[in-house]
Amino acid sequence: MRLDLPRLRERLGAVLFYGLQSVYELDSGMAADEPISERWEATQRIPYELLHDNLQKMAIVVPVREEKLKLLDGVFAGIPNACQIILVSNSSRSPIDRFELERDASNSFGVYTNRPVISVHQRDPQLAKAFAEAGYTEILDDEGLVRSGKAEGMLIGTMLARLSGRETIGFIDSDNYFPGAVLEYCHLFASGFAMARAKHYAMVRISWASKPKIVENNLYFAKWGRSSIITNRFMNQLVSSYTGFETEVIRTGNAGEHAMTLDLAMNMGHSSGYSIEPYQLVYLMEQFGGVEAPEAPDSTDVIRNTVNVYQVESRNPHLHEYKGEEHVERMIEASLSVIYHSPLCPDSLKEDIRRELSERRIRAADEELPQLRKYQPLAKADQQAFRAALEGHPAETALEFAL
Numbered sequence: 001m002r003l004d005l006p007r008l009r010e011r012l013g014a015v016l017f018y019g020l021q022s023v024y025e026l027d028s029g030m031a032a033d034e035p036i037s038e039r040w041e042a043t044q045r046i047p048y049e050l051l052h053d054n055l056q057k058m059a060i061v062v063p064v065r066e067e068k069l070k071l072l073d074g075v076f077a078g079i080p081n082a083c084q085i086i087l088v089s090n091s092s093r094s095p096i097d098r099f100e101l102e103r104d105a106s107n108s109f110g111v112y113t114n115r116p117v118i119s120v121h122q123r124d125p126q127l128a129k130a131f132a133e134a135g136y137t138e139i140l141d142d143e144g145l146v147r148s149g150k151a152e153g154m155l156i157g158t159m160l161a162r163l164s165g166r167e168t169i170g171f172i173d174s175d176n177y178f179p180g181a182v183l184e185y186c187h188l189f190a191s192g193f194a195m196a197r198a199k200h201y202a203m204v205r206i207s208w209a210s211k212p213k214i215v216e217n218n219l220y221f222a223k224w225g226r227s228s229i230i231t232n233r234f235m236n237q238l239v240s241s242y243t244g245f246e247t248e249v250i251r252t253g254n255a256g257e258h259a260m261t262l263d264l265a266m267n268m269g270h271s272s273g274y275s276i277e278p279y280q281l282v283y284l285m286e287q288f289g290g291v292e293a294p295e296a297p298d299s300t301d302v303i304r305n306t307v308n309v310y311q312v313e314s315r316n317p318h319l320h321e322y323k324g325e326e327h328v329e330r331m332i333e334a335s336l337s338v339i340y341h342s343p344l345c346p347d348s349l350k351e352d353i354r355r356e357l358s359e360r361r362i363r364a365a366d367e368e369l370p371q372l373r374k375y376q377p378l379a380k381a382d383q384q385a386f387r388a389a390l391e392g393h394p395a396e397t398a399l400e401f402a403l
């Protein structure tokens, strides 16, 4: 992999946001291939060996809810052999047990490729018990089971990744039509960690170069999703209001495809459902930007070490399932809500957000935005107790293999 050097950088306290980086070569050869004369600094090269070193440290979490099995199968195929796959499903179990079909697919994949795949169902009572024993009951609903939602699925994946002994964690949606894009995302995650100066606390977020759409019977490669444009604009305004300088540094407000070192993932607070990705940026600013007293268990260490946030533009087009207009609206509202309710958000920006939502007929201008459920960093949960409560569970057996 060969990437350009980030031109932009914005520092907010202990958080360093790097500007968008693009890919020059998807494959830049082995370490020994670099001629001395080529060692100049306009681009940075991540040779195979370094890429592989980083892939070996990575767990990839695939959240799934009622997606086509064919797509899920393609996503598995795209995840590099060195990575530990963790499937977290919230698909229905009756009248057809869709989870059973997914588990079948992931087990077969595991057998054919000789890789232990960890798979769990979000509403599994034993999993809920593990969270309860770990003292992390906030993730449970009235029935005593883990709440539905993508964010909640990602929290499960994060806990399991921590127990698997891997050092980094990446998230890849299961509704991706291009296995080649999945492979690229994993390589981009690994490249980001290879570049990271702050080894303990780094995040890599993917922005896709294009999203193919059919417009008037032709293929049209849109640059930005509608939700992304809006989220990024307001996120940049939040950064600007903090630094006093207008900026466009944030390009990945809604990045479903992103990765973190587990040390960082365990110290991140989370917002529920689809607001989880934009909230990560808000949380970093709030907690480690030097404004508020941080709550994360390892915050002193985080602040001492700096958090590096990389944003990389993938070469492959991003094609996923179309989930309808309402889905996009809910996504916009959830994203803006976490900016709106941040203590860092000035009143003028709040007003802009309300105006934006009312112009889009998502919410009346005089209506308050909903406060979304927040979760504390998982570092507060007792990992040993969590692990012990999973005893005998198929996921636990897979974890044994993974270690």
Ligand code: GDP
Residues within 6 Å of the ligand: 063, 064, 065, 066, 067, 088, 089, 090, 122, 148, 149, 150, 151, 153, 154, 172, 173, 174, 175, 256, 320, 321, 323
């Ligand atoms: P978008 O791509 O961000 O517009 O949102 P999607 O609806 O495609 O969701 C992203 C990923 O999360 C997909 O792989 C979904 O199958 C998955 N997903 C959605 N809701 C849930 C959930 O409640 N639990 C889990 N585990 N995964 C979910």
Ligand code: CO
Residues within 6 Å of the ligand: 173, 175, 320, 321
């Ligand atoms: Co999707």
